[in-house]
Amino acid sequence: MSEHELRVSKIRDGTVIDHVEGGQALNVLAILGIDGSEGLGVSVGMNVPSDRLGRKDLVKVEGRELSQSEVDVLSLIAPEATINIVREFEVVEKNRVTRPDSVVGVLSCPNRNCITNAEEPVETRFEVIADGVRCDYCSTVLRSDIAEHIDV
Amino acid sequence: MRQDHLITATQLSRDDIEAVLDRAREVAADPGAYAGRHAGTMLALCFFEPSTRTRMSFDAAAQRLGIDTIDMGDVDSSSVSKGESLADTVRVIEGYADSIVLRHPSEGAATLAAEFVDVPVINAGDGAGQHPSQTLLDLHTIRENHGLDDLTVGIMGDLKYGRTVHSLATALTNFDARQHFISPESLRLPRSVRFDLHETGAQVREHDDLEAVLPELDVLYVTRIQKERFPDENEYHRVAGQYRIDADTLEAAPDDLTVMHPLPRVDEIAPDVDDTDHARYFEQAHNGIPVRMALLDTLLENAEAAEGLEVDR
Numbered sequence: 057m058s059e060h061e062l063r064v065s066k067i068r069d070g071t072v073i074d075h076v077e078g079g080q081a082l083n084v085l086a087i088l089g090i091d092g093s094e095g096l097g098v099s100v101g102m103n104v105p106s107d108r109l110g111r112k113d114l115v116k117v118e119g120r121e122l123s124q125s126e127v128d129v130l131s132l133i134a135p136e137a138t139i140n141i142v143r144e145f146e147v148v149e150k151n152r153v154t155r156p157d158s159v160v161g162v163l164s165c166p167n168r169n170c171i172t173n174a175e176e177p178v179e180t181r182f183e184v185i186a187d188g189v190r191c192d193y194c195s196t197v198l199r200s201d202i203a204e205h206i207d208v
Numbered sequence: 209m210r211q212d213h214l215i216t217a218t219q220l221s222r223d224d225i226e227a228v229l230d231r232a233r234e235v236a237a238d239p240g241a242y243a244g245r246h247a248g249t250m251l252a253l254c255f256f257e258p259s260t261r262t263r264m265s266f267d268a269a270a271q272r273l274g275i276d277t278i279d280m281g282d283v284d285s286s287s288v289s290k291g292e293s294l295a296d297t298v299r300v301i302e303g304y305a306d307s308i309v310l311r312h313p314s315e316g317a318a319t320l321a322a323e324f325v326d327v328p329v330i331n332a333g334d335g336a337g338q339h340p341s342q343t344l345l346d347l348h349t350i351r352e353n354h355g356l357d358d359l360t361v362g363i364m365g366d367l368k369y370g371r372t373v374h375s376l377a378t379a380l381t382n383f384d385a386r387q388h389f390i391s392p393e394s395l396r397l398p399r400s401v402r403f404d405l406h407e408t409g410a411q412v413r414e415h416d417d418l419e420a421v422l423p424e425l426d427v428l429y430v431t432r433i434q435k436e437r438f439p440d441e442n443e444y445h446r447v448a449g450q451y452r453i454d455a456d457t458l459e460a461a462p463d464d465l466t467v468m469h470p471l472p473r474v475d476e477i478a479p480d481v482d483d484t485d486h487a488r489y490f491e492q493a494h495n496g497i498p499v500r501m502a503l504l505d506t507l508l509e510n511a512e513a514a515e516g517l518e519v520d521r
């Protein structure tokens with residue numbers, strides 16, 4: 057399946073996040089804190105046929121090169137994602153996402169009685185564990201339902 | 209213990225625990241030797257949830273070390289969320305005191321407090337989270353009665369919300385102890401505590417009733433099942449009734465079984481147990497003084513040492 061067939065335009069400079077699990081593209085944008093108000097050109101492809109994933113999503117952000125630490129947190133919802141840095145229509149760098157040690161300020165704690173859900177001047181902080189994440193404050197373990205707790 | 213906070217039992221190694229308990233033994237043997245050791249310092253008691261005994265226990269332990277205490281008084285916990293943030297409160301109190309004892313209805317409160325202040329913070333209970341100073345006095349009681357090796361412990365009651373249970377179960381993984389968890393299905397250990405137990409390789413043996421494991425136990429740790437945990441009162445009475453013990457229940461127990469309870473109890477241990485040799489819960493409560501003296505002494509010593517290092521630089 058070529059880029060042309062995806063009906064998502066090529067970008068000149070920026071980042072293409074490819075091989076995102078189908079249905080997670082908007083969560084990717086939420087985690088990255090991109091909502092359009094920055095004026096960046098953003099195109100989203102959803103449920104595009106993929107050899108590797110069956111159906112995949114992809115996200116293109118024009119005019120911004122995302123750093124590895126910014127994209128690593130995506131590994132929680134899109135572990136197969138590939139990150140392509142594009143300059144002058146050419147992919148100059150291709151990276152996989154790797155699991156970070158911790159995730160700060162991205163997820164809200166599912167424990168309603170957690171101190172991070174009170175009006176306190178702190179960001180949430182989760183330790184990344186083998187099969188999920190764990191709140192540094194109340195120790196609540198979050199496994200399959202991480203995407204539901206994205207809070208940005 | 210090199211840290212100067214006590215927030216959760218997971219931070220405690222076997223060496224940390226034994227160091228505090230050794231000191232508690234020394235304190236118990238000769239309290240006079242510790243009198244006035246920290247004279248001129250101040251401890252703030254910050255209880256955002258009602259408590260009498262834990263607060264009094266810390267107050268008494270502090271005074272025996274010569275520490276003055278200031279108490280923020282009773283706080284209606286329902287108003288906590290509307291008022292000042294905890295982060296602000298502890299930063300203000302840090303200016304008045306050299307250490308802080310904190311009880312708060314939200315899990316993670318003590319972790320947060322410790323991030324905002326430089327003085328030692330002791331978690332005296334954070335919601336359904338942890339209560340590590342209770343664990344130290346529990347372990348002291350177990351150690352003085354049985355030692356901490358080759359131990360079989362049954363923990364019964366509300367294992368889901370019981371913070372004393374969470375801290376004790378985690379701390380026991382440092383020792384050669386088999387743990388049995390006895391509770392109704394709906395009040396079993398939470399995922400967070402299971403995670404810590406599995407991390408250490410500890411087995412989680414769960415039981416619906418006490419009968420089968422009672423003959424094996426060295427220690428039976430009983431906790432209260434609260435009415436609020438059940439949607440209707442009949443269900444509460446039906447379930448809670450199965451986790452009460454009396455002198456008859458203990459007929460099947462080994463002669464040297466130690467029965468413990470973090471107190472206050474309501475009716476989960478019948479008064480006729482008090483007259484048996486098994487009852488150790490009052491001794492356990494009394495152990496709060498030497499253990500909390502040893503804990504405060506250790507943390508203040510660590511904090512002073514850390515300060516000394518900063519000055520030297």
Ligand SMILES: [Zn+2]
Binds near residue numbers: 165170172192193195
């Ligand atoms: Zn939490």
